[in-house]
Amino acid sequence: MYMYSFTGQTPVIAEEWITNYKKGTKPTKNIDNVAVQYLKSKLIPAVEQTRKDLHEGLFEKYKPYTANSGSVLSTIEEAIVFNNFHEGIHHGAITALKRAINARKEKGLPLLSGF
16 A cells, blocks of 8 residues: 555555555454465565566655654655565564464463453
8 A cells, every 4th residue: 555555556455455454444354264365365466566566667656645653655665665664563463462372372271361
């Protein structure tokens, strides 16, 4: 979204995914294995397409965007750097959750407590 939407281009991921997971949304349903496989199949091709579009000059006009962190994205280069930072936050949260789940499993504790 940081690269395509703010340059007026059509994102490489289906609009449904952007709508369901953009800022201000919350999970409303479980995702099945078909959806996970779909996303996995789109991941690397999306990066490759973005690289190609960048080199072809597709992102020349960038509509400035201010992220929740206060970061102002004014160029495609700033958007790419911010996107990598943003995805790193997601990766860190997922890694922390996996570690917490595994630690509880190793101790024989239920995955949820206090309910």
